[in-house]
Amino acid sequence: MTTINVESINNHADVIASCGTKVGEVDHLHGNDQIKLTKHGDGYHHLIPTSWVSQVTDNKVILNKDSQEVKDNWVQI
Template identity: 80%
Template sequence: MTTINVESIKSHADVIASCGTKVGEVDHLQGSDQIKLTKHGDGHHHLIPVSWVGEITDNKIVLTKDSQEVKDTWIQA
């Protein structure tokens, strides 16, 4: 298993689900274990755990969850 360097997660990076769908953009890290996304179409921020991050490339965060699973289980902030 690859270790993710959370310091590589930058604001405004695209967050892409494992299925290839963009699910949001990084607002900032909240603590060392959650990523706060910029406001979604519903007008709310959402939190996702860093443990969902599978890969960080350039300005993209690729998750290990598909978009439906992300939206079903993210936390509204």
């Protein structure tokens, strides 16, 4: 298993589910183990664990969960 350097996650990077669907944008890292997403269409921020990240590029964070699983399991704040 490849370890992801969470420090390499850029603010405002697109967050892409494993199915290819954009599920949000990075607002900022929330501690060492969560990513806070910018406000969603529902008016709330959402948190996702960094353990869902499978790959990080300059402006994309690719997750190992599909979009439905992400939306079913993210934390609304």
